[in-house]
Amino acid sequence: MSVHAAWLPAESFVALGSRRVLVHGDGVDTVLDEVTRACARHGGQVRRSPCGDADVDLVLALRQAVPLPVPAAQAARQAAGEPPGDEGFVLTRSGDVTVLLADTPTGLLYGLFHLVRLGAAAFTVDQPTRRHRPALRRRMLDHWDNVSVHPVMGQVERGYAGGSIFWRDGAARHDLARIREYGRLLAAVGINAISVNNVNVGPVEARLLTDRLDDVAEIADVLRPYGIRVHLSVTFAAPVVLGGLPTADPRDEQVRAWWATTTRQVYERIGDFGGYVVKADSEGQPGPFSYGRSHADGANLLAEALAPHGGVVHWRAFVYNHHQDWRDRSTDRARAAYDHFVPLDGDFRTNVVLQVKYGPVDFQPREPVSPVLAAMPATRLAMELQVTQEYTGQQRHVCYLGPWWSELLGFRPWQTPERTVADVVTELVAVSNVGDDPFWCGHPLAQANLYAFGRLAWDPRLDPTAVLDEWIDLTSPPGSTGDTGRVRATLHAIMDDSWRTYERYTAPLGVGFMVDPLRHHYGPNVDGYEYSRWGTYHFADRDGVGVDRTRATGTGYAGQYPPGWAQVYESLADCPDELLLFFHHVPYDHVLHSGSTVIQHIYDTHFTGVAQVETMRERWRQLAGLLDQALFERVAERLDEQVRSATEWRDQINTYFFRKSGVPDAHGRPIH
Amino acid sequence: MSVHAAWLPAESFVALGSRRVLVHGDGVDTVLDEVTRACARHGGQVRRSPCGDADVDLVLALRQAVPLPVPAAQAARQAAGEPPGDEGFVLTRSGDVTVLLADTPTGLLYGLFHLVRLGAAAFTVDQPTRRHRPALRRRMLDHWDNVSVHPVMGQVERGYAGGSIFWRDGAARHDLARIREYGRLLAAVGINAISVNNVNVGPVEARLLTDRLDDVAEIADVLRPYGIRVHLSVTFAAPVVLGGLPTADPRDEQVRAWWATTTRQVYERIGDFGGYVVKADSEGQPGPFSYGRSHADGANLLAEALAPHGGVVHWRAFVYNHHQDWRDRSTDRARAAYDHFVPLDGDFRTNVVLQVKYGPVDFQPREPVSPVLAAMPATRLAMELQVTQEYTGQQRHVCYLGPWWSELLGFRPWQTPERTVADVVTELVAVSNVGDDPFWCGHPLAQANLYAFGRLAWDPRLDPTAVLDEWIDLTSPPGSTGDTGRVRATLHAIMDDSWRTYERYTAPLGVGFMVDPLRHHYGPNVDGYEYSRWGTYHFADRDGVGVDRTRATGTGYAGQYPPGWAQVYESLADCPDELLLFFHHVPYDHVLHSGSTVIQHIYDTHFTGVAQVETMRERWRQLAGLLDQALFERVAERLDEQVRSATEWRDQINTYFFRKSGVPDAHGRPIH
Structure with a gap:
């Protein structure tokens, strides 16, 4: 069977593809390609040269192009005001012409997919001028895909959608058409970064950094037109296992030189390489603790190597003792990330992103928000979600996670209305739920989680129920052949409350x-x-x-929160029901x-x-x-x-x- | 490191090997080889021709040889009385000559190893004439060895001693020296049958019966001189998976013909082939239930094919529903073997051996004796033990099982002194604990379990503590280099009560x-x-x-015992403490x-x-x-x-x- 179109079925392009569209600017091939396909299918026309307003219904143009090709676009540029930035776009109507302006081809592409979401509404007079920009600068998916099949974890760790779209049995799949289609889906929801291998890095996977780099470059080449930069999970022991050095000590000069050289070589091959993802000193992975160094030392080592090239290191805060004694009630895994990382606030280089799981334990269907997110003002923070449903039904259960993520993003650590988690973090990262399954996610309805992740990363204030409906409308619904109103209502009824049901x-x-x-x-x-x-x-x-995680009689975890929440959580009277047994x-x-x-x-x-x-x-x-x-x-x-x-x-x-x-x-x- | 000598170190042959030994009879090469090696090492002499009593200390002779080579042996034949039978031997002293007579080379070999156990005592005057015969006709080890490495169970299912001595990674190992040494150890404890592959038969293992039969024949050739016949676990679906037939229905003529032909071909290659071992309709294995036939139909199908050649089928009674609903308290796995098999008593051919686990569940460190053993008087029964320590510490724990097996063998189903389990069964079968580990069993002290199994199968009335001491003395102790008295006392103290400790x-x-x-x-x-x-x-x-397994308020399992035990087990006042929670x-x-x-x-x-x-x-x-x-x-x-x-x-x-x-x-x- 062919691969499912997910939220980009041909029918979603009807409104756009049936119009006269002018695409203007250099390097906008991806947009041009989308428009050309849509118009070919739905009877519209594509233009590339200047014309009058009467000859065009839609202009998609780079703002800096001079002169703008039609009067309506020129007027729109005047109205747009502040520049939309690298990834933003401005949408307006001028007379009978819809105009979408952006500063970059990626911004224009995001604008195009915004038009797809709007459908016919994009071409009505009451479309006000609006500037759109992503709230978070990086919206990233981590693939826990192994190159070699792991004897226990398989091809994709915590994967419930078949094999990997990137790797199979120890080698790259080179299925570039599938990767391109994936890039298109991701661009349509604004995801701009991806890491292509598991954070648990095995011996074969380690070599993606060096002699298997061509495989990574191939993926990067395919995803680049969709505004997506490729990142790589690396092992902290790389200088030893790949470089043959006697140590991976971050203070060792040879180690620093090895990372600098290796990283330079990566950038020579992949000029827009995103950076490294690291799980260190966690669940058996090597890390700076082996050398008596801190996690700031460890992260900065890689950040220093990446900095000259504009790369970042995503350093996971998922560090805890996984050899606890169950008899010992004083140790509390929930405390670990805070205890390890908060003392290091201010010590990380600016191109380190500390990647913090949303809760203090491990992607449970209900946890309090991680207190680390409120305790490291001098550190760049990413919140990590899990789109793959490890603990939420493994894509055999319907469990639409939008409402849960919305709650997390909207949590107010200081109980003031101004600052939510979404304001504290600079990016959102999630573990992908995609595999080589024809429906992408094993469970067709799990596509909605991938969709919602992208949309909430772009704008955390979106109503997750509206996002669900948006997904349902786009997929029209997936594979629908009949009474779409009834299908939509049914899908909504099944999915909307499904996380709380779970x-x-x-x-x-x-x-x-x-x-x-x-x-x-x-x-x-x-x-x-x-x-x-x-x-x-x-x-x-x-x-x-x-x-009991109170300070008075328990593990003290509750004390890691700002005083307001610490008090709420510690109080039997005030603690929210849904977290009662987490704290008491x-x-x-x-x-x-x-x-x-x-x-x-x-x-x-x-x-x-x-x-x-x-x-x-x-x-x-x-x-x-x-x-x-x-x-x-x-x-x-x-x-x-x-x-x-x-x-x-x-x-x-x-x-x-x-x-x-x-x-x-x-x-x-x-x-x- | 070299393979450990287990209970046959060179030192155990001192008494025998330092004497003048006459070996007499045809086909006694194995005995001759043992004696020759022993004498070469310890200064004795081997003779093959008749001589006077003054020229010899020990005679090992086939009884029917005429004339017997020395006067002492002739006298011994007179004294021996009844023939010792196929596997027995007679030991006596005549003047200063120790005489051991047997009817077969295997009997003579068993006698030889009896002399090894006796050591110097075999050459003292007060050695009375005694006839030795095994209590059980078949003393068998089942190897749950896979030919191909099973993705979950590995090379040896429930194996805790490394790989298989027979197979590795899908092929025969051809390590004949190791198999020969194994045969020698088994003969020394009287084991006379072995099955060489797992009762869960995979696709590769199934072919041992046909195009991989040469691998089995090779093992049979090596073990034959040690009196050991080779058996094979087969899949009931063989006519389908190997023969290409549309069915494996035991009533189907084509199926019967297929088994007859296939079995004849096995015997053409291995003239003393032992027979088949079958796990049917159990834990996913195919069986007669698929065709609406009974287990008697299934077993008789194979028995019919084996009968003309003198082979037997070991049909396992381990059949139960492994898809139970834990909510349903009326279903009781413990009842299953009885419920399935007892109604079939009398329906099995005489060359079917129903192989019954010692307890009703699954090789636990404590279970009541299976009631099936007391309920099928018209059926040949084997009791199945587990030498491999699946549930008794997996050869990481010291757990000497002799006392447990002794209890099981001595159980009196009818509470009369005359008839124990050992009197009811015709053979004892056990799952082997041997692998390619240099100490054979992973845990060096686990050798004692293999030793005790063989000895108790030969004579179930042996005191398991004495058997332990025998093993300790023979191994002298294993690897001992110093104060043997202290070592022996320590080993005894560690091992004797170790099952009860476990x-x-x-x-x-x-x-x-x-x-x-x-x-x-x-x-x-x-x-x-x-x-x-x-x-x-x-x-x-x-x-x-x-x-609650009583009839009045529980599953009724207790009612499967003869009335005396049913009453004991059902009574809270009488039920033995060690089984209380099994029954109440x-x-x-x-x-x-x-x-x-x-x-x-x-x-x-x-x-x-x-x-x-x-x-x-x-x-x-x-x-x-x-x-x-x-x-x-x-x-x-x-x-x-x-x-x-x-x-x-x-x-x-x-x-x-x-x-x-x-x-x-x-x-x-x-x-x-």
Whole structure:
């Protein structure tokens, strides 16, 4: 089967492609190519030379082009005011002509895809002049793709969409058409950076930096026309494993020279190379700790090598002791990123981006926002999300994450309305959910998460529900062949609340990590990590459950927040219900703000969650005959699995807590 | 390093090898070879021609040889009485001559190794005439060795001793010297049958039956001189996967013809081929159920093909539903073998051996004896043991299993003194613990289990402690270089009670299966199989623990025993403590026969068990300098791991039950 068009089906270009379009400026080949394709399909015309307003419906032009080719465009330049910048664009209407101006070909391309989103509305008189610029300068996807198939993690670590689009069985795939199509989809949602290999860097992957660099350059060449710069995950031990040096000590002159030379060679091959991504001293990866150096030393070593070429290093803050003793209640993995990194604030070079997971643990469906994000004002910060659904159903469950990310981005660390997380970070990074699956993401509806990630990275203030509808409208809906209104309404109903539904039937009240180690975090296992070295506990006993993270009696994690939130989280009275068990160990009869007890809440949400999934499935089934058959069946199968899995979650969680607490369900529903 | 000599070091042959030995008879090359080697090393003489009593100290002769070569032997033949049979031998003293007579070369070989065990005592006057015959006709080892490396299970399924001695990476190893040495060790303990590939038969392994038969023949050729016949695990689907037939239905004429032809071809190549081993309709393996046929139909199909050639089929009774729903308390995996097979008693051909695991579940350190063994009087039965320590420490823990097997063999199903399990079965089969490790078994002390298995299969009434001492004495001890008395005493102290120690620090009171699925059954995970499809539950809640298997209120499993035992097991007052939780769900404050409550028993045994392992380690450390360094270190490392693992068992089990029960330890020891 051919690859699914995702949010760029031919039909989305009808409004644009049926018009007379003038494309103007140098180096705008990508835009010209899109317009030419659209017009060829939908009966429009493409012009490249100046003309009068009457001869054109749409102008796409670089602002600095002199003279602008049509009077309407000249007028628009006057109206535009402040320059839109490298990636922005200005959209206006002048008379009957829609004008889109940008300073760069990439800006123009983003503008073009904005027109696609607007559809016919772009050509109505009430289109006001508006300047569009991305809120965050880098909007990046990390691919955890391995070049060689890892014996445990496979071709794509935490990948649920088949193989990698870049690599297969130890070598590059050279499937440039697929990569180009991917670049086009990413440009359409404003993503401008990508790292092409897993942060856990194996021996084969390490060599992408040196003798396998051509494979990286090939990808960079394909993605460059879409405004996307390529980054590379590197191993901190590269000077040893690739360079043959006796050490990778960041203070060693030979090591610094090796990185400088190696990096220069990278830039000689890939002039706009983005930089390095590093997971150091974490889960077995090497790092500066081996040499008694700090993570600032480590990050600055690479930053120094990258600086002359305009590159950056993304240094992950995901550093913790993964050999904890479960008997020791004083150690708290949630504290680790803050404890490791906050003392280093101010020590990082300006081209270091500290990449901080959104929560203090590990991409759970519910965590508090990482306190690191509010504690490093002198450091460039990226917040890291996980589009790939490691802990949110592994692309077998419908789980639209837009609302969750929107909550995270809108969190106010200082409880003042002005400054949200989105204002604190300079970029948003996410682990990709894409593979060589014909639907890109395994679950066709998981495309919406990739879409929403790009859109929220461009503008964190977008309403995630509106973004969902935008995605639904663009995909029209995916593979739709019939009653689009009904299909759209159904998709909306299935997806809009699906993250909260997922939260309901999985680990309760923010306690997290009741997942199965054997099935790589898929499905329930309440004690799966309770006696493990990974530092992820819930401490459930016959009397209660939860982790005391207060300063007074617990691990003190709550004290890592600015005082306002520290106080809220530490107070049993004020702590939000959804995070109660993350911050407190409470008895099962503790009464929530909702009025329910903890134990009854567990029962209720789990019964409700499964009922909601059953409704999802029922809704989907009613679309039979209205959709492309392959897509319909793919989603139908996954919904069957979601019902099965959600039921398993419900029954295991309820049974576990019933067996421990001995408290029966107030409504007498079956618990085993 | 060279391969360890196990229980046949050169020193064990001193008494025999320093004498004048007459070897007499045709086809006794293996015996002659052993004697020649021993005498060459220890200064004795080998003779082949008749002589007077004064010229010889030891005669090893076939009884039917006429005339017997020396007067002493002729006298011995008179005294021997009844013939010793195919595998037996007669040992006597006549004047100053020790005489060993047998009817076959294999019997003579067994006699020779008996002399090795006796050492100097074989040459003292008070050696009475005694006939030795094996109690069980077949004493067999099953190798769960894969030809190709299985992606999950590796080269040897449940193997903890390196690779396979037969296969590597998809092909035969052709390491005939190693296989010969293995055959010698097995003959020395009386093992006379071996199956050379895993009961889970993959596509490559299936072909051992046909185009890879030469590899099997090569092994058979090497083992034949040691009295060992080679068997093969086959897939029930062979007619389909190898023969290209549309079905493997046992009633299909083409299928029967295929098996007949194929089997004839096997015997043309390997005249003394032993037969087939089959795991059918179990854990994903194909079987007669696919065709609506019974397991008697299935087994008889193969038996019919083997019968003309004197072969047997070992048909495993390990058939159960491994897709159980943990919510359903009425299904009980323990019942499965009985429910499947007992109704078929009398339907199996005489060359079918039904191979029954010793317990109803799966090789746990404590289970009741399988009721199938007492319920199929018209069927040939083998009891299956597991020498490889899947559930007993995986050859990282010292766990001498002789006492456990002795208990199983001595179990009296009808509570009458006359008939034990050993009287009911015609053979004993065990899964091998041998790999290409230089110490054969990974853990040097695990050799004792292989030794004890062979000895108990020859004579189930042997005292397992005496067998242990025999092994210690023979290995002298393994690698010993110094104070052998101290070494022997220490080994005895470490090993003798080690199975009960293992039982103490793992799952309590017979409830079983609290093992970690992720680490392939190594280490504790109390709820590891509690919500799984494998049918292995303990049902612990805040009030109590255990599985009700009574007829009145439970699964009814206890009713599968003869009335006496059914009554004992069903009675809370009479059920033995060590099986209490296998048969009953009881409150934590239930008082055992020992006077302790269940919960306090859990705490006490777990603290005691770990203390005992620490003592083991301490004892071993005191042998530093007295043993071969490599052997000393190998055991020392494993004891470190055993202490670590036992501590983990103790703490997880105690913590789990403390959190559930809320009952503190009466002695206030640390529980987490």
